[in-house]
Amino acid sequence: MPETAIAWFRRDLRTRDNPTLAAACGTDRVVPVYCFDPRRYGPRAFGGNASFEYPGLGAGRAQFERESVTDLRERLRDAGRDLLVRHGRPDEVLSAILDHVGADSLHYQTLPIPDERTHEQQVRSVLPDDITLEPHWTHTLHHVDDLPTPPDEIPDTFTPWRNEVEAESRVRDPIGVPEVPPLPDNVPEIGTIPDLDSLDVVGEVPDDDRMALDFEGGETAGQQRVEEYIWETDSLREYKQTRNGLIGRDYSSKFSPWLNVGCLSPREVYQAVQAYERERVSNDSTYWLNFELRWRDFFQFQFAKYGGQFFTPGGIRERTDLQWCRDETDFGRWQDGQTGVPFVDAAMRELAATGYVSNRARQNAASFLVHDLGIDWRWGAAHYEQHLLDYDPASNYGNWAYIAKVGNDSREGGFDVLSQAERYDPGAEYIRRWCPELDGVIVEYAREPWRMDEHEQRERGVVLGEEYPEPIVDPERL
Ligand SMILES: Cc1cc2nc3c(=O)[nH]c(=O)nc-3n(C[C@H](O)[C@H](O)[C@H](O)COP(=O)(O)OP(=O)(O)OC[C@H]3O[C@@H](n4cnc5c(N)ncnc54)[C@H](O)[C@@H]3O)c2cc1C
Numbered sequence: 435m436p437e438t439a440i441a442w443f444r445r446d447l448r449t450r451d452n453p454t455l456a457a458a459c460g461t462d463r464v465v466p467v468y469c470f471d472p473r474r475y476g477p478r479a480f481g482g483n484a485s486f487e488y489p490g491l492g493a494g495r496a497q498f499e500r501e502s503v504t505d506l507r508e509r510l511r512d513a514g515r516d517l518l519v520r521h522g523r524p525d526e527v528l529s530a531i532l533d534h535v536g537a538d539s540l541h542y543q544t545l546p547i548p549d550e551r552t553h554e555q556q557v558r559s560v561l562p563d564d565i566t567l568e569p570h571w572t573h574t575l576h577h578v579d580d581l582p583t584p585p586d587e588i589p590d591t592f593t594p595w596r597n598e599v600e601a602e603s604r605v606r607d608p609i610g611v612p613e614v615p616p617l618p619d620n621v622p623e624i625g626t627i628p629d630l631d632s633l634d635v636v637g638e639v640p641d642d643d644r645m646a647l648d649f650e651g652g653e654t655a656g657q658q659r660v661e662e663y664i665w666e667t668d669s670l671r672e673y674k675q676t677r678n679g680l681i682g683r684d685y686s687s688k689f690s691p692w693l694n695v696g697c698l699s700p701r702e703v704y705q706a707v708q709a710y711e712r713e714r715v716s717n718d719s720t721y722w723l724n725f726e727l728r729w730r731d732f733f734q735f736q737f738a739k740y741g742g743q744f745f746t747p748g749g750i751r752e753r754t755d756l757q758w759c760r761d762e763t764d765f766g767r768w769q770d771g772q773t774g775v776p777f778v779d780a781a782m783r784e785l786a787a788t789g790y791v792s793n794r795a796r797q798n799a800a801s802f803l804v805h806d807l808g809i810d811w812r813w814g815a816a817h818y819e820q821h822l823l824d825y826d827p828a829s830n831y832g833n834w835a836y837i838a839k840v841g842n843d844s845r846e847g848g849f850d851v852l853s854q855a856e857r858y859d860p861g862a863e864y865i866r867r868w869c870p871e872l873d874g875v876i877v878e879y880a881r882e883p884w885r886m887d888e889h890e891q892r893e894r895g896v897v898l899g900e901e902y903p904e905p906i907v908d909p910e911r912l
Contacts, residue, residue: 437461437463438464438465438536438538439460439464439465439537439538439539440465440537440539441458441465441467441541442540443455443467443468444542445545445694445695446572447502447652447653447695447696448698449653450609450699450702451572451610451699451701453572454542454543456609457541457570461615462615463615464617465518465621466510466518466614467520467527467531468506468518468519470499470633471523471524472523473549475490478490488817489636490635490636491636491819491820492820494789495822495825497630497651498650498823500628500651501650501652502695505651505652505655509653510614514616515614516617516621517624518623518624518625519626521625521628521633524553524556525556525557525560531622532562534622535620535621535622539568540557540566540567543696544569544571546735546741547737547828548741548745549827551741554569573696574731574735575724575727575730575731576603576728578735578738580606581603582599585735585739588735588736590736591844596725605701607701608705640787640788642787642788644784644787644868645787645790646683646688646792652697653698655697656689656697659687660689660703660706663684663687667683668714669684669685670687670710671715673686673719673723674717674718674722675719677726678792678793679858681867690824691823694826700731704724707720730829732842734828736750736842737828737832744828744831744832744841749835749841750835750841750842751839751841758810759807764809765803767903768809769786769817770782771783771869773906774883774898774902774903775852775905775909776865776872776880776883777851777855777864779868779903780795780864780865780867780868781799781868785818786821787868789821794854796818797837798851800818800837800838801837801851802849802851806851806907811837814834815834850912852912865880871902874895875896879894883896883898884905
């Protein structure tokens with residue numbers, strides 16, 4: 435009997451540098467499978483706590499996922515193989531396929547997120563004992579087994595962790611695309627990729643000509659973006675100087691949506707940076723892109739350490755001294771970009787319209803919600819979760835917890851959003867781009883419209899409370 439393996443794709447939608455696929459391909463027959471798990475769409479609750487439900491996955495990210503699965507299927511078809519697609523729970527889908535084809539092993543990506551761990555356990559619990567189960571750690575730059583300190587003992591601050599990893603851990607070389615063995619003769623129905631209507635998603639797919647980039651899911655588009663950013667536009671050369679930008683394609687890499695569904699492997703990005711350093715230039719910018727990939731790793735390993743504690747109001751620091759307010763009106767105005775603080779409103783409008791926002795704008799909008807409005811940081815994180823194309827539980831909740839001072843940062847205080855606007859948006863171009871009501875006013879007023887007296891407001895056609903909102907907080911306290 436030929437030996438048959440199932441390769442269960444999760445957030446590793448690629449053929450290159452995919453240890454799960456490569457390991458499955460050591461057999462005679464391989465059944466690649468992807469499940470659109472209905473539990474991932476529709477309303478969600480923090481760590482299973484029904485007291486706070488939120489809308490969950492937005493249409494933009496679901497579309498990105500669909501495109502990524504389509505691309506993976508096309509790649510496998512080009513190699514004469516295929517991808518089975520199901521709209522169902524992995525435990526049910528995989529046990530049915532396994533029964534049907536009589537597989538000997540199941541290979542899958544393992545992830546450090548509580549929900550994803552639960553889904554893995556559910557799959558394991560329904561499969562017969564004689565099936566070989568092979569989890570593979572595939573989504574970080576540094577492999578979990580190569581950490582100098584195991585995740586449950588790592589420091590809670592980034593710098594000592596990074597120093598240790600940079601000194602003592604080597605990034606493994608990416609592996610190539612494997613020769614995928616054929617499907618078994620008795621393969622079940624291949625299945626179609628569900629359309630957006632049949633997935634329970636919220637809102638519309640973003641379509642705005644001010645989008646930083648036309649994000650298209652898939653390994654092919656992800657590789658094209660690496661090619662474009664690193665080689666064609668040579669943008670990596672100045673990444674450290676441009677990375678706090680707010681407008682445009684190339685101030686930062688925009689790799690995040692592809693990294694987070696696994697269309698891009700961080701090790702391949704690292705390898706491309708190394709090649710660039712050899713062939714063009716090795717400088718603080720090339721170092722800094724890897725530095726940011728290590729931030730991404732850090733949050734993944736923090737989740738491996740703390741798991742669901744990241745979703746609690748007091749976070750991993752178990753803070754009980756912070757009282758979060760739950761003002762739905764203020765929260766709604768923040769979500770809608772109607773706080774009356776232009777730098778924050780610009781960020782929130784960009785997020786809703788495009789699904790992507792720069793790191794600088796994300797930080798400021800988050801800090802405003804938490805420190806100036808005092809609203810439960812998890813509400814904000816849930817809103818980002820719904821809209822971000824690059825949403826990743828560890829990066830999102832990890833960064834939010836960091837800003838809310840309940841995570842991996844022991845300092846107090848938030849951002850001064852007004853001085854941040856002055857520093858990072860000196861010409862108020864970002865503000866005007868997303869708050870066109872403020873187009874006709876001078877830079878200082880675009881940033882702080884409440885400085886205009888009533889006469890100036892009328893003269894410039896921006897009456898606060900009519901054309902543009904009054905600030906919802908006392909600007910003197912910002
Ligand atoms: C409140 C808040 C929420 C966030 N939510 C997410 C999220 O859900 N998913 C996500 O990928 N990033 C998140 N980030 C981190 C960061 O904003 C994005 O990774 C970055 O803006 C993506 O754009 P880029 O690919 O051009 O980044 P670049 O600046 O080009 O960085 C390269 C890569 O490094 C990684 N990276 C950079 N900064 C961070 C960081 N602070 N934390 C973790 N990884 C980082 C990303 O994978 C990114 O693609 C969040 C940041 C904040 C402040």
